[in-house]
Amino acid sequence: MPTTTATPPAFRFQGWSLFSLIAVLVLLMTALTVMLNPDLTEGVRSAIRATARSSFVLFLLAFTASAFAVLVPSPLSKSLVRERRFIGLAFAFSHLVHAVLIYAYGQLNTEFWPGRTTLGNVPGSVGYVFVLLLALTSFKSTTRLIGAKAWKRLHTTGMWVLAAIFAYSNFKRIPMSDWYVLPLGLICAATAVRLVGKLAQANKRQPLPRTV
Numbered sequence: 711m712p713t714t715t716a717t718p719p720a721f722r723f724q725g726w727s728l729f730s731l732i733a734v735l736v737l738l739m740t741a742l743t744v745m746l747n748p749d750l751t752e753g754v755r756s757a758i759r760a761t762a763r764s765s766f767v768l769f770l771l772a773f774t775a776s777a778f779a780v781l782v783p784s785p786l787s788k789s790l791v792r793e794r795r796f797i798g799l800a801f802a803f804s805h806l807v808h809a810v811l812i813y814a815y816g817q818l819n820t821e822f823w824p825g826r827t828t829l830g831n832v833p834g835s836v837g838y839v840f841v842l843l844l845a846l847t848s849f850k851s852t853t854r855l856i857g858a859k860a861w862k863r864l865h866t867t868g869m870w871v872l873a874a875i876f877a878y879s880n881f882k883r884i885p886m887s888d889w890y891v892l893p894l895g896l897i898c899a900a901t902a903v904r905l906v907g908k909l910a911q912a913n914k915r916q917p918l919p920r921t922v
C-alpha cells in the first residue's frame with residue numbers, strides 16, 4: 711500500500727491558537743516591560759518601542775512568506791504561507807497594543823502630543839488606516855464582500871505602505887542610535903526577497919518557449 715507523504719505542519723500552534731499564543735506573548739512582554747521599569751512613564755515608553763519591534767518581526771514574516779515559499783520551499787516556509795493570515799492578524803493586535811500604549815503615554819506625559827507636529831503624525835496615522843483595513847478584510851466574509859481583485863490590490867498596497875513606514879520610522883532614528891541600521895537593513899533585505907520571489911513566481915507561470 712502506498713504511504714502518504716503529506717508535509718507535517720512546522721508549527722504546533724495553528725490558526726486562532728497561533729494568533730492567541732502570539733497575542734498572549736505580546737501582552738506578557740508589554741506587562742513585563744512596564745513593570746520592570748521603576749518609572750511608569752518611561753516604562754510605557756519602552757513598551758511602545760517593544761510593541762513596535764514585535765509588530766516589525768510579525769510584519770516581516772507576513773511580508774516575505776510567499777516569496778520564501780517560492781524561493782526556498784520547505785515545511786517551514788509552507789507553514790508560514792498557510793498561517794500568514796493569523797500572523798498578519800497578530801501583527802495588527804501587536805500594533806493595537808502600540809496604539810493603546812501611545813494613548814497611555816500621552817496621558818502620563820502631557821508634553822507628548824503638543825511636542826509632535828501634524829506632519830510628523832502623518833506616516834503613523836496612514837499606517838494605522840492600513841493596519842485597520844488589512845485586519846478588517848482578513849476574514850472570509852469580508853474578503854468575499856470586497857471581491858478577490860480589490861482584496862489583492864488593497865493587501866498589496868497596504869503591505870508596501872507599511873514596509874515604507876517601517877523603513878522610514880527606523881531610518882529617522884539612526885541619529886539616535888546606530889542600532890537602527892539593523893531593522894532598516896532587515897526591511898531592505900525583506901523588500902529584495904519579496905521582489906525576487908514575485909519575479910520567480912511570474913517566470914514559473916510563463917509558458918516555456920517552443921523549441922523546433
Ligand code: HEM
Binds near residue numbers: 763808812837872
Ligand atoms: C500616529 C501613530 C503613531 C504614533 C503617535 C507613534 C508613536 C511612537 C512612539 C512615541 C514611539 C517611541 C519613540 C521612542 O521612544 O523613541 C514609537 C516607536 C516606533 N514606532 Fe510608532 N507610532 C505610530 C504609528 C506607528 C506605525 C503605523 C508604525 C509602523 C507601521 C510604527 C513604527 C514604529 C517603530 C518602528 C518605532 C521604533 C521602535 C524602536 O525603537 O525600535 N509606529 N512610535
